Amino acid sequence: MTDLLASYRAGGPGHDEMLQSSGAARAAWDQLADLAGVGSWEQLAGRSADVRSLLEDHGVRYGADPQDRPWLLDPLPVLIDEVEWVRLEAALRQRAQLLDAILTDLYSERRLLSSGAIPAEIVLAHPGFLRAVDGITIPGPHQLFLHAADLARNADGSWLVLADRTQSPNGPGYAMENRRVIAQVLAGLYRQARIRRLGPFYHAMRLALHDVAPPSAGDAPRVALLTPGPHSRTTFDQGYLATMLGYPMVEGEDLVVSDGRLWLRSLDEPEPVDVLIRRVDGNYCDPLDLRGDSRLGVPGLVHAARSGAVTVVNTFGSGVLENPALLTYLPRLCRDLLGTDLLLGSAVTYWCGERSMCSHVIANLDRLVLKATEAGGPEHNGWELTVGERADLAVRISAEPHRWVGQEPVDASTTPSVGTGTLEPRSTVLRTFAVARPSGYQVMSGALARVTPEHTQTVARVTLGAVAKDVWILSAEPQPITDTWLRDGTSDAPRRAGASSISAGAAEDLYWFGRYAERTEATIRLIRAVTDRWDDYHLAPASTGGQALHVLTAALEQVTTSGTLSELVIDGTRPGTVAYAVDAMTRSATAVRDQLAGDTWIAMGSIERALNRERARRSPLGSSDGGLGPVLTRALEGSLALAGIGAESMVHDVGWTLMDIGRRIERAQHLVRTLLASVTAHREPAVDSLVLESLLIANESVITYRRRWQTHARLDTFCELLLLDEKNPRSLAYQVSRIGAAFATLPAPAARVQARDGLLADLVDLLAEFDPAGAVQPDETGARPRLAEALESLRWRLEELGTEIAKAHFTRPMPAEWLDAAGTWVPRADEVGLPDAVGQDAQASDGGGSAVYGGAP
Numbered sequence: 001m002t003d004l005l006a007s008y009r010a011g012g013p014g015h016d017e018m019l020q021s022s023g024a025a026r027a028a029w030d031q032l033a034d035l036a037g038v039g040s041w042e043q044l045a046g047r048s049a050d051v052r053s054l055l056e057d058h059g060v061r062y063g064a065d066p067q068d069r070p071w072l073l074d075p076l077p078v079l080i081d082e083v084e085w086v087r088l089e090a091a092l093r094q095r096a097q098l099l100d101a102i103l104t105d106l107y108s109e110r111r112l113l114s115s116g117a118i119p120a121e122i123v124l125a126h127p128g129f130l131r132a133v134d135g136i137t138i139p140g141p142h143q144l145f146l147h148a149a150d151l152a153r154n155a156d157g158s159w160l161v162l163a164d165r166t167q168s169p170n171g172p173g174y175a176m177e178n179r180r181v182i183a184q185v186l187a188g189l190y191r192q193a194r195i196r197r198l199g200p201f202y203h204a205m206r207l208a209l210h211d212v213a214p215p216s217a218g219d220a221p222r223v224a225l226l227t228p229g230p231h232s233r234t235t236f237d238q239g240y241l242a243t244m245l246g247y248p249m250v251e252g253e254d255l256v257v258s259d260g261r262l263w264l265r266s267l268d269e270p271e272p273v274d275v276l277i278r279r280v281d282g283n284y285c286d287p288l289d290l291r292g293d294s295r296l297g298v299p300g301l302v303h304a305a306r307s308g309a310v311t312v313v314n315t316f317g318s319g320v321l322e323n324p325a326l327l328t329y330l331p332r333l334c335r336d337l338l339g340t341d342l343l344l345g346s347a348v349t350y351w352c353g354e355r356s357m358c359s360h361v362i363a364n365l366d367r368l369v370l371k372a373t374e375a376g377g378p379e380h381n382g383w384e385l386t387v388g389e390r391a392d393l394a395v396r397i398s399a400e401p402h403r404w405v406g407q408e409p410v411d412a413s414t415t416p417s418v419g420t421g422t423l424e425p426r427s428t429v430l431r432t433f434a435v436a437r438p439s440g441y442q443v444m445s446g447a448l449a450r451v452t453p454e455h456t457q458t459v460a461r462v463t464l465g466a467v468a469k470d471v472w473i474l475s476a477e478p479q480p481i482t483d484t485w486l487r488d489g490t491s492d493a494p495r496r497a498g499a500s501s502i503s504a505g506a507a508e509d510l511y512w513f514g515r516y517a518e519r520t521e522a523t524i525r526l527i528r529a530v531t532d533r534w535d536d537y538h539l540a541p542a543s544t545g546g547q548a549l550h551v552l553t554a555a556l557e558q559v560t561t562s563g564t565l566s567e568l569v570i571d572g573t574r575p576g577t578v579a580y581a582v583d584a585m586t587r588s589a590t591a592v593r594d595q596l597a598g599d600t601w602i603a604m605g606s607i608e609r610a611l612n613r614e615r616a617r618r619s620p621l622g623s624s625d626g627g628l629g630p631v632l633t634r635a636l637e638g639s640l641a642l643a644g645i646g647a648e649s650m651v652h653d654v655g656w657t658l659m660d661i662g663r664r665i666e667r668a669q670h671l672v673r674t675l676l677a678s679v680t681a682h683r684e685p686a687v688d689s690l691v692l693e694s695l696l697i698a699n700e701s702v703i704t705y706r707r708r709w710q711t712h713a714r715l716d717t718f719c720e721l722l723l724l725d726e727k728n729p730r731s732l733a734y735q736v737s738r739i740g741a742a743f744a745t746l747p748a749p750a751a752r753v754q755a756r757d758g759l760l761a762d763l764v765d766l767l768a769e770f771d772p773a774g775a776v777q778p779d780e781t782g783a784r785p786r787l788a789e790a791l792e793s794l795r796w797r798l799e800e801l802g803t804e805i806a807k808a809h810f811t812r813p814m815p816a817e818w819l820d821a822a823g824t825w826v827p828r829a830d831e832v833g834l835p836d837a838v839g840q841d842a843q844a845s846d847g848g849g850s851a852v853y854g855g856a857p
Contacts, residue, residue: 353401
C-alpha cells in the first residue's frame with residue numbers, strides 16, 4: 001500500500017470501506033492501491049485536477065444554469081468485493097420485485113388497502129397516488145420499470161435502504177459519466193483491475209424498453225425521453241442517458257396526442273411515439289387529467305396510455321412508493337406477497353399516523369430525523385433544533401400525524417476521500433439502479449456514490465449534488481461481453497429515423513445554439529479589434545488613432561452594450577457581452593446534448609475556463625481595461641474549435657442545417673449592425689483608414705483585402721468585399737447564399753415559408769442592386785445617406801427573416817395563456833420575457849429522488 005493510503009485513519013467506530021476494525025486495509029484496497037498512481041499527496045492532487053478538467057470539458061453540472069456549481073467527483077472510487085455484491089444484488093432484485101407487486105396491487109385490486117396491510121392514509125393521502133391513472137398498466141409482467149435505492153452501510157457492516165426512488169429516478173447518466181472520467185484519470189488501474197462494466201445495464205435498459213412497447217409498435221418501437229427541459233437540475237443526467245440509449249430528448253410541447261396516439265412534432269410529418277421515458281413527475285405529465293397548471297406535460301397523455309397506444313415508464317403513479325412511511329411495513333409485506341423475509345432492511349422508520357409510533361417520535365424529537373411524507377417536504381435533524389423549534393414541530397406533527405415520519409439516524413460507513421491536504425473519511429451513500437426484464441430485475445453492476453463534505457453522524461444531508469464517487473465491483477474473473485450491441489444482417493431490416501426526425505423544440509434550440517455560438521465569436525473578434533486600438537491610442541484621444549478609437553468604441557457599444565472593455569468580456573449579467581452569449585449558448589446546447597458531437601463540450605469548456613480565469617484575475621470587476629489579449633485569444637480559440645466541430649463532426653441533417661442557418665443569420669446581422677454604426681459618416685482619410693482596417697480584422701478579411709487591393713484602401717472596395725463577395729465566407733452575400741441553399745432542404749408547408757422566402761428574395765435583390773461606388777459618396781453634411789439607407793434596409797429585413805424562420809419552423813403549440821391553479825388566465829412565461837414559471841415547474845417536477853435521505857429534490 002502506498003504511504004498516502006497507509007496514513008489514512010477511519011473517522012470513528014463505524015464501518016470503513018477501506019480499513020478493517022484492526023486498522024489493516026481490506027484486501028481489495030491492499031491489492032489495488034499501488035496500481036492507482038497516488039503514492040503521494042501531490043499525485044492525488046494532480047488526479048483531482050485531472051478530474052475537474054475532464055468534467056469541465058464534458059460540460060457536467062448539477063443545476064440548470066451555466067453559473068451553477070459543476071459536478072464534483074472524487075478520484076478515488078468505492079471498492080466492493082464481488083462476493084459481497086452478489087448478496088446485495090440479490091437483495092436489490094427482491095426489493096424491486098416487492099415494490100412492483102405493491103404498485104400493481106395499488107392500481108388494480110387494492111387488496112393491501114382493504115386488508116389493512118397498508119394503512120389507507122399512507123396511499124390515499126399521498127400526492128404520489130394518482131387516482132386518474134387507476135387501471136393503467138404497461139405490457140409485460142412488471143409495472144415498476146426502473147427502481148433506484150439509496151443505500152448506506154450501518155456501523156455493523158450491514159446495508160440499509162434510506163429511500164426508494166420510483167418516480168423517475170435520477171442518476172444513471174451521472175453514474176456512467178463518473179465511470180468514464182475515472183477510467184481516464186486512473187487508466188492504468190482501470191485497465192488492470194477486473195471491474196464489472198456498466199455498459200450491459202444500459203443495453204438491458206434498451207431491451208427492456210422494447211419489451212414494454214405496445215403490440216402495435218412492432219419490432220422497432222419508437223422511444224423518446226420526456227424531460228422537464230433545460231431548467232431541470234438534472235438536465236445533464238437526462239441528456240447523457242438519452243445519448244447513451246440513442247433516443248431523442250423531448251419536452252412536453254414537442255409532443256401531441258391525436259387520434260388516440262402520441263406523436264412527436266417533427267419539422268415535417270408528425271412521428272408516432274410508442275414508449276415514453278418520463279423524467280417529469282407523474283402529476284405534471286398531463287394538464288387535462290392531472291395538474292391543470294402544468295406547463296411540462298402533454299394534454300391527453302393519460303388517455304393515450306390508458307388505451308394502450310403508448311407506454312409511459314416509470315408507470316404513472318409510481319411516486320406513491322417513495323412515501324417513507326411505507327418503509328415501516330415492507331418486512332411484513334414481503335412475507336405476505338413474496339413468501340420470504342426481506343433481505344435488505346430499511347432505516348428504522350416510525351410513521352406518525354399510527355398513535356404509538358407518533359408518541360415515540362414526539363418523545364424523541366431531539367435524536368430523530370423528522371421528514372414529511374411527500375417529496376420535497378420539510379426535513380429536520382431533531383438534534384439541530386432548539387427547544388422552541390422542537391415544540392413547534394411537535395404541534396405540527398400532532399395536527400397532521402399521517403404526513404410525518406421519524407427515522408433513526410444512520411451512522412453510515414466512511415470512504416477515503418480527497419480532503420484538504422490529506423485523505424479524509426467521508427460518510428458514503430450509494431444509489432443503485434435496477435431495470436425490469438421479463439425474467440426479473442437486472443441490477444447495474446455499480447452505483448452512483450455520494451459522500452458528505454465532512455464526516456458527520458448522519459447522511460441526512462447527502463444530496464445528488466454532493467461530491468460523487470464511482471463504484472467499482474471487483475470481479476475474480478474477467479467479465480464476458482453479453483448482449484452485444486452489434487447484430488448480424490440476418491434479422492429484419494432495421495428502421496432508420498427519417499431525415500426530419502427532430503422535434504421542433506430541438507430544432508429551435510439548435511438554431512439558437514448556432515446563433516449564440518456565432519454571437520460569441522463575433523463579439524470576441526470585435527472587442528479584440530477595438531482593444532488593439534485602445535492599447536495604442538487611449539492616452540491620445542485627439543490623435544488620428546484616438547479619433548478612430550472613439551468611432552470603434554461607439555460602434556462597439558451600439559452593437560453590444562455599454563461598459564468597460566473588460567465588462568464586455570466577463571460580465572454575464574448583461575445582454576451583449578461575451579459571457580452572456582456563452583451562458584446562453586451553453587443553455588441551448590444543454591437542451592440538445594443528444595444532438596451535438598461529444599467534443600462540443602470541450603470547446604465550450606475552454607471558453608468558460610478562459611472567462612473564469614479572467615474574472616478571478618480582475619478584482620474589482622472592470623478595474624482595468626488593459627491586458628485582455630490573452631483571454632480574448634483563448635476564448636477565440638474555443639470558438640474556432642466549436643465552429644470546426646460543428647462543420648466536421650456532425651452529420652449535416654436537418655438539425656445541423658438549422659444550426660448553420662442560425663450562424664449565418666447571426667453573422668449577417670452582426671456585420672450589418674457593425675457597419676451601420678461605423679461607416680455611414682465621412683471622416684478624415686487617416687481616421688477612416690484605421691476604422692476600416694479594424695473592421696476588416698474583426699471580420700477576418702484584412703489579408704484578402706490587402707492582397708486584392710494592393711495600392712490603397714477605399715470604402716467602396718471595402719463594401720464590395722464584406723457585402724457583395726460571394727466567395728468570402730465573412731461577407732453578407734455569402735451568408736444570404738448559404739441561407740437560401742439551406743432553405744431549399746428544410747421541410748415545411750409552402751404557406752408557412754412564403755414570407756420567409758419573400759424576405760430572402762428581397763435581400764438578394766438589394767445586394768444585386770447595391771452600387772458600392774455610389775453608395776459611399778458623402779453629402780454636404782459629411783453623412784453617407786445612401787449607404788446608411790441600404791444598410792438599414794438590409795438590417796430590418798435580416799431581423800424580420802429571423803422572425804419568419806421561427807414562425808415557419810418553431811411554432812409553439814401551447815397557447816399564449818394558461819389557466820392557473822386558481823382558475824385565472826395568466827400569460828405564458830416566455831411571452832413576458834423569461835421562462836420563470838416553466839423553470840419553477842421544471843424544478844418542482846425534478847423529483848426522482850434528488851435528495852437521498854428525503855428532503856427537497
